[in-house]
Amino acid sequence: MNIVACLKQVPGTTEVKIDPKTNTLIRQGIENIINPFDTYALEEAVRLKDKHGGKVTVVTMGPPQADAALREAISLGADEALLLSDRAFAGADTWATAFTLSRAIVKLEKIDLVICGRQTIDGDTGQVGPEMAEMLTMPFVAYVSRIEEIKEAYLRVSRMTEEGHETIEATLPAVITVAKEINVPRVPSLRGIMRSKSAKILTWGIQELGVDKDSVGLAGSSTQVIKIFFPQRIHKAEIFSGDLEKQADALIDRLKSARIC
Amino acid sequence: MDYFFNEQQKTIKDLARRIAEEKVIPVRAELDEKEEFPWDIVRDLAAADMFRVFIPEEYEGLGGGCMELCLVVEELSRVCSGVAVTYAASALGSMTLMEYGTEEQKRRFLPDIASGKKLAAFAITEPTAGSDAGNIKTTAEKVAGGYLLNGTKQFITNGGEAEIYTVIALTDKARGARGASAIIVEKDTPGFVFGKKEKKLGIRTSATRELAFRNCLVPESNLLGRPGLGFIQAMRLFDRSRPGIGAQAVGLAQGALEAATDYAQERVQFNQPLITMPVIQHMLADMAIQVEASRALVYAAARYVDSGARNVTEESAMAKVFASDAAMKVTVDAVQICGGAGYMRDYTVEKMMRDAKILQIYEGTNQILRNAIAISLRKRRARTA
Ligand SMILES: Cc1cc2nc3c(=O)[nH]c(=O)nc-3n(C[C@H](O)[C@H](O)[C@H](O)COP(=O)(O)OP(=O)(O)OC[C@H]3O[C@@H](n4cnc5c(N)ncnc54)[C@H](O)[C@@H]3O)c2cc1C
Numbered sequence: 001m002n003i004v005a006c007l008k009q010v011p012g013t014t015e016v017k018i019d020p021k022t023n024t025l026i027r028q029g030i031e032n033i034i035n036p037f038d039t040y041a042l043e044e045a046v047r048l049k050d051k052h053g054g055k056v057t058v059v060t061m062g063p064p065q066a067d068a069a070l071r072e073a074i075s076l077g078a079d080e081a082l083l084l085s086d087r088a089f090a091g092a093d094t095w096a097t098a099f100t101l102s103r104a105i106v107k108l109e110k111i112d113l114v115i116c117g118r119q120t121i122d123g124d125t126g127q128v129g130p131e132m133a134e135m136l137t138m139p140f141v142a143y144v145s146r147i148e149e150i151k152e153a154y155l156r157v158s159r160m161t162e163e164g165h166e167t168i169e170a171t172l173p174a175v176i177t178v179a180k181e182i183n184v185p186r187v188p189s190l191r192g193i194m195r196s197k198s199a200k201i202l203t204w205g206i207q208e209l210g211v212d213k214d215s216v217g218l219a220g221s222s223t224q225v226i227k228i229f230f231p232q233r234i235h236k237a238e239i240f241s242g243d244l245e246k247q248a249d250a251l252i253d254r255l256k257s258a259r260i261c
Numbered sequence: 262m263d264y265f266f267n268e269q270q271k272t273i274k275d276l277a278r279r280i281a282e283e284k285v286i287p288v289r290a291e292l293d294e295k296e297e298f299p300w301d302i303v304r305d306l307a308a309a310d311m312f313r314v315f316i317p318e319e320y321e322g323l324g325g326g327c328m329e330l331c332l333v334v335e336e337l338s339r340v341c342s343g344v345a346v347t348y349a350a351s352a353l354g355s356m357t358l359m360e361y362g363t364e365e366q367k368r369r370f371l372p373d374i375a376s377g378k379k380l381a382a383f384a385i386t387e388p389t390a391g392s393d394a395g396n397i398k399t400t401a402e403k404v405a406g407g408y409l410l411n412g413t414k415q416f417i418t419n420g421g422e423a424e425i426y427t428v429i430a431l432t433d434k435a436r437g438a439r440g441a442s443a444i445i446v447e448k449d450t451p452g453f454v455f456g457k458k459e460k461k462l463g464i465r466t467s468a469t470r471e472l473a474f475r476n477c478l479v480p481e482s483n484l485l486g487r488p489g490l491g492f493i494q495a496m497r498l499f500d501r502s503r504p505g506i507g508a509q510a511v512g513l514a515q516g517a518l519e520a521a522t523d524y525a526q527e528r529v530q531f532n533q534p535l536i537t538m539p540v541i542q543h544m545l546a547d548m549a550i551q552v553e554a555s556r557a558l559v560y561a562a563a564r565y566v567d568s569g570a571r572n573v574t575e576e577s578a579m580a581k582v583f584a585s586d587a588a589m590k591v592t593v594d595a596v597q598i599c600g601g602a603g604y605m606r607d608y609t610v611e612k613m614m615r616d617a618k619i620l621q622i623y624e625g626t627n628q629i630l631r632n633a634i635a636i637s638l639r640k641r642r643a644r645t646a
């Protein structure tokens with residue numbers, strides 16, 4: 001099986017600060033990590049490879065420093081790594097990102113399965129996986145929590161929904177995004193770390209991909225972030241006093257007047 | 262202190278720490294409480310190639326020596342000494358094989374130990390032979406088709422869990438210790454059975470069991486080296502493994518020092534954190550001195566072993582004795598600093614104090630090792646006089 005795991009390098013915190021002047025994230029002093037949701041995608045890919053043979057290729061679009069995330073992925077069991085890096089890719093929205101990734105994936109050796117994390121912790125959209133499937137014209141399943149069976153031309157997965165679990169069959173090649181319930185990612189291995197230090201990371205830009213610079217990055221994006229801000233929080237706490245019964249009555253009155261009950 | 266590790270050593274140490282913190286800390290209290298063998302952690306260590314560290318490259322290992330082994334043991338012991346000894350005992354059970362095994366024997370057993378698929382163990386101690394290890398009674402009689410083992414081994418770490426046992430038994434009963442030999446016995450060999458898991462004061466996640474051999478036939482090809490050398494092989498093994506116990510002590514003491522420092526920082530009495538009180542400060546300072554002095558001695562001994570020095574008895578005994586005595590003292594003081602909370606089972610220093618005691622006992626009690634050091638001193642004096 002040839003499996004692609006897509007991953008993104010993100011700031012290693014969910015409490016990012018925003019520069020009020022430029023409206024961009026302040027990344028200084030924050031260590032970059034592999035998007036935590038993507039670590040489940042990678043782990044699942046490596047497990048599938050261990051079981052069915054084949055190879056795992058990790059793909060990321062990002063600045064040259066994203067090389068570190070790919071090396072880490074190799075230490076965790078990925079066989080090959082592809083970095084999509086070009087000035088023209090900068091400022092991409094989910095559409096342009098999915099476009100760039102999908103163009104890279106079609107250029108790879110025949111792929112059976114593409115696995116992504118369910119979302120990133122910085123962008124939080126969860127759109128790249130499904131958009132990519134659409135562009136690749138492959139079936140797509142989101143929030144997969146278990147891969148039940150993989151055969152030559154199809155796979156059966158269980159996915160989480162708000163109400164419970166759904167079992168879905170899809171033909172291969174397919175794109176799935178995985179939920180964190182699917183596995184417990186391993187820690188790297190010593191041999192993996194040693195291999196990752198000397199591994200060759202393939203880098204492709206617009207030329208290698210054969211795409212027009214207007215179809216990628218900011219130019220290829222149909223959405224643009226104009227402003228990022230924290231909603232103002234207006235705290236209004238009311239503390240009831242008196243004996244318990246009085247407090248309970250007061251609470252009921254308040255809930256009623258707020259039309260909550 | 263910077264001990265000038267090379268890239269590979271740093272990688273090993275960092276990864277061992279990561280496993281310790283991510284995989285061991287969350288379960289250590291439960292493993293201790295339930296006295297449950299840490300199979301999940303063994304599998305994590307295996308997946309991370311940790312069992313390859315001490316196996317030569319030709320047999321699918323990473324070719325590390327005593328120093329690399331010490332780094333892993335120290336990091337594991339910093340969070341759980343019971344897990345650390347489980348790992349270290351697999352190395353102990355493989356070392357005689359690595360040193361005296363034939364090419365064929367090494368090919369047969371080492372790759373599975375390296376991958377962590379199989380654990381190893383070493384067995385010399387018997388009911389009549391503890392410190393007096395030469396007084397073993399287990400026999401390995403030469404018969405058609407191999408050696409027939411009879412007898413009982415006691416207090417064997419990884420007993421029942423390991424697949425590969427290096428057993429010291431008498432191939433020539435009449436010659437006593439001079440008739441001892443090292444023989445590999447595989448689990449599931451007919452006539453090889455285990456006693457119940459011992460209930461212990463500390464290192465309770467590790468398995469300690471009795472091994473019983475009742476007309477247990479092992480192939481002749483399982484004999485390691487020449488017959489009659491078993492006792493010498495065992496003594497040589499311990500000379501090379503003792504820095505590992507020292508490392509276990511260093512890690513344990515380090516863990517206790519960190520826990521006590523954290524507690525002293527946070528606990529407020531008489532309107533001030535404990536750590537601002539001179540008495541507590543001096544206790545912590547003394548603990549830190551003990552830990553660092555132990556570490557320096559253990560690393561020096563480990564590097565001396567790796568240098569290929571012929572006689573390392575004294576140095577490795579010193580490292581083991583000093584570091585284990587220090588770990589005992591440091592863990593007792595850690596409990597003292599943490600007061601009543603420290604005495605409670607839900608705070609880790611209590612476990613650390615229980616775990617420390619064994620370090621002064623196994624792989625040669627500290628009394629026996631002081632005897633050995635004193636013998637060396639006397640010999641040297643005699644030579645120079
Ligand atoms: C948890 C645990 C794990 C172990 N794992 C293994 C293992 O994997 N493989 C293995 O083969 N063995 C193992 N052992 C055995 C261990 O090595 C012995 O317990 C140890 O060598 C001491 O022997 P003993 O218990 O018979 O004590 P004894 O020899 O009976 O000693 C009792 C006391 O007398 C002192 N003493 C004895 N002789 C002298 C002397 N000549 N001079 C001064 N003092 C002396 C000792 O220092 C000690 O304080 C393990 C033991 C334990 C408890």
